[in-house]
Amino acid sequence: LLSKRLARVGELVPEQSRLADIGSDHAYLPVALVLQKKLEFAVAGEVVSGPFEAAKKQVRKNGLSDQITVRLADGLDAVEKTDEINAITICGMGGVLIRDILEAGWTNQRLQGNERLVLQPNIGEKPLRDWLTIHGYTIIDEDILEENNKIYEIIVAARRETRVAYSAKERLFGPVLLKKQSPIxxxxxxxxxxxxxxxxxxxxxxxxxxxxxxxxxxxxxxxxxxxxxxxx
Ligand code: SAM
Incomplete structure (x- = not known):
């Protein structure tokens, strides 16, 4: 069973995606989403060998080795062209680290720019939104939730024809969160x-x-x- 945080991230991944979950740890998210029949295919990327082994074990235990490929790689280096990834989740890290992973992927073209991004920074949302804005992403949805006395933000972004110039206020608070007026x-x-x-x-x-x-x-x-x- 997924945490409330990861379950909400999962809801924001489009149906029938080909997902890359970067920093997947135990691969809980891709495993749950494949079991829900929400994904066609997934890559679980991990840079640390302990979590990488845990992810492989989790995938094998659930009999999902055909649908989920686990790779030991830094950030978006886990993604191959032939994977035809169209959604990327990067969750449970600082926003600056998520930004750096996106920036490296942008530079070495592992990030194509046509993937739906579902990002869940624990802190540092502003520098992440700064990066998304500079790189022509539209923030199409956001959510905020509380679990175990911690508050988490989720940012969903995609590149669209028309660029949106987010103000500093929108990049700090979140353009969608500002409108949603959630008690959290x-x-x-x-x-x-x-x-x-x-x-x-x-x-x-x-x-x-x-x-x-x-x-x-x-x-x-x-x-x-x-x-x-x-x-x-
Ligand atoms: N995504 C899961 C979640 O939200 O519950 C796990 C979050 S865990 C706190 C962060 C994971 O990201 C760790 O397993 C860590 O090894 C991995 N990680 C950190 N930097 C990474 C990078 N550059 N590339 C791939 N994985 C990374």
């Missing part, structure tokens, strides 16, 4: 405000001139408060 979204950003207020309180007591840092954090708080409902 507000919870996340209220907690981000609280964290910054704690830092501010410490800075005002700190020695030396903290003016620049204080101003920076006050600016961030003001930006966040702009997207929060008035009462918070």
């Amino acid at each position: 979204f507000y919870k996340k950003w209220q907690s981000e405000v609280k964290q910054r207020e704690t830092i501010l309180a410490q800075l005002t007591k700190a020695s030396g001139d903290q003016t620049i840092r204080i101003q920076q954090i006050e600016k961030e708080i003001a930006e966040i408060k702009e997207v929060l409902p008035d009462e918070s």
Whole structure:
């Protein structure tokens, strides 16, 4: 059974995809999706040998070796042209790492640009959305959910004919999440405000001139408060 987080990622993968799950760990996601008959074919990519072996075992145990190929590779190097991959999931890592994996794939052309991307950064969503924007991706869907006291964002992106120029605000908060107004979204950003207020309180007591840092954090708080409902 998938975690709530991975189950939601799975729902956002299009039906009958040929999926590459990068950083697949135990290959739980591709295994579950193939068992649900949602995928035609999948590659599970892992760069570390422990998780790679675990993924192979999981695929074999479920009798899915014909539908899922497990490869030991760095990022999108796990993808071969003949796989005809049209969906990519990269989940459970920092947004900067996901961005670097996409950038390397873009540079060595493992990433064709026509795949649906379903990305689940644990942190660092902004640099990831920056990369997607620069590379002409449209953010077609986003979701935010809470599991075990952690809040996760999911970003679904694809390249479209017309480019969208996302603003800095959209790249920070998520263009779709800004519109969805989910209670979890507000919870996340209220907690981000609280964290910054704690830092501010410490800075005002700190020695030396903290003016620049204080101003920076006050600016961030003001930006966040702009997207929060008035009462918070
Ligand atoms: N995707 C699964 C999930 O969301 O539950 C596993 C997440 S796990 C925290 C991150 C996995 O990514 C680890 O197994 C790690 O070895 C793998 N990983 C990290 N960098 C990678 C890279 N450059 N290429 C392939 N896998 C990578």
